[in-house]
Amino acid sequence: MADSVRRKIRILFAASEAVPFVKTGGLGDVAGSLPVALKAAGAKVSVILPKYSFIPQEYKEQMQHIADFYVPLSWRSVYCGIEKLNYEGVDFYFVDNEAYFKRDSAYGYFDDGERYAFFSKAICEAIALLPELQVDILHCNDWQAALAPVFIREFYQGSDACRNVKTIFTVHNVKFQGQYSDKMLSDVLGLADNPTAAGQLYCDRDSINFMKGALCYSDIITTVSPSYASELQMPFFGEGMDGIFRRRSNVLHGILNGIDQHVWNPETDEMIPEKYSIATLAKKAKNKKALQQELGLRQDPERPLVVMIGRLTNQKGLGLVRYAMNRLMERCVQVAILGTGDKDQEDAFKYFAWTYGDMMSAYIAFDDALSHRMYAGGDILLMPSEFEPCGLSQMIAMRYGTLPVVRETGGLQDSVMPYNQYTGEGTGFRFANMNADEMADCLLNACEVFWTNKDAWVKLQKQAMKTDFSWSRAADEYLGIYYDLHPEIVRYDQKR
Incomplete structure (x- = not known):
């Protein structure tokens, strides 16, 4: 040597x-x-x-x-x-x-x-x-x-x-x-x-x-x-x-x-209507209201707003979302999609937006500024990917206190700690299989926490925002x- x-x-x-x-x-x-x-x-x-x-x-x-x-x-x-x-x-x-x-x-x-x-x-x-x-x-x-x-x-x-x-x-x-x-x-x-x-x-x-x-x-x-x-x-x-x-x-x-924690920082982000931090998390509600207004969604703080941001491809598990859409709408869950991809996926979500009116939005485009507003204004980020080597959206969402619902694969499994209702631990919600009903159950379980246990929800948001995803x-x-x-x-x- x-x-x-x-x-x-x-x-x-x-x-x-x-x-x-x-x-x-x-x-x-x-x-x-x-x-x-x-x-x-x-x-x-x-x-x-x-x-x-x-x-x-x-x-x-x-x-x-x-x-x-x-x-x-x-x-x-x-x-x-x-x-x-x-x-x-x-x-x-x-x-x-x-x-x-x-x-x-x-x-x-x-x-x-x-x-x-x-x-x-x-x-x-x-x-x-x-x-x-x-x-x-x-x-x-x-x-x-x-x-x-x-x-x-x-x-x-x-x-x-x-x-x-x-x-x-x-x-x-x-x-x-x-x-x-x-x-x-x-x-x-x-x-x-x-x-x-x-x-x-x-x-x-x-x-x-x-x-x-x-x-x-x-x-x-x-x-x-x-x-x-x-x-x-x-x-x-x-x-x-x-x-x-x-x-x-x-x-x-x-x-x-x-992720670049200087770019993705709700405390300094110039692209969002209302800056906020862990200490001022209540201000996040203003971003939700502004996003609902911008996307033509019903302005109701008690309706969970689920966002999906990224490529519209089969790999992202969009077949599960399409299958479960009616069930989500019946439970008064708002859904907002941002991205481009396969034409059949784009057309499907355009149809859902037309069908469900002020409960569903599909913005088929790449819009960086809008992605910031969606991370800041959403309550839940949905990522039901078939596979995901790393994934960045779930990390960014946690940085903004938007709790991820993800499938247990690749980097999604490594970056999102599932909610434990007994200890309060967790930074999001996870499900295991490529199954639309299992995904919908997991998402609606997250919504139940949002509806019925605000203290636990805020605690999860703060835990997510504290996670170190720095380079x-x-x-x-x-x-x-x-x-x-x-x-x-x-x-x-x-x-x-």
């Missing part, structure tokens, strides 16, 4: 998107927030992502060109520029190649496999060639960066800069794996003559899987909640990768994501893993 040294551990965080530069989903939030929290915890962190043409101009104008080189992709060499800017104290590096990244959106093109194979190879080249980019840990996220752990092991062990780099791969959603024709092995990846590497990339007779490569090659695998880490080892959730997750369970960790908690768990991979580096204490 090398001599021990006390210093900041050096992390390169690789992702295909990061707030505020580009975001299509939860990965963008993670890649924008976690590195900032890691830096605050005492690590030296950089982020690398593609330089898309649609990155806001204000950020492109701040970028400094620091290097250019050619990336070997099998039989050809492809130009790569590296741009850099500092945002909130973190260095962000952008991989520039207009042929690959001058597009209208991040994903959905015929050559996505080649584009993100280039991105992964460019990451390795940057580590090898840029003296300023000293890396102890390469932390890759989802299939778009999944080949970097493969490339760094197969092509870069002769590089002093790469030889001691440890790799971590985080699975945000195993449904998206990056599966392509095995012709890419020879035409793009340059691994056709490497039976060890090719064998670990094949997922069937004539196709390869980028994520499978990362799952086999990375030193550590993480995912976005402890329960999801367990679920990934089951055939139902593992999407064909469950065998690998079971085989590598000794290096599989589930770390619950966080600093997750950052500390990640730092423990990083330092375990490099025992020769003594953990740096920011306070020393």
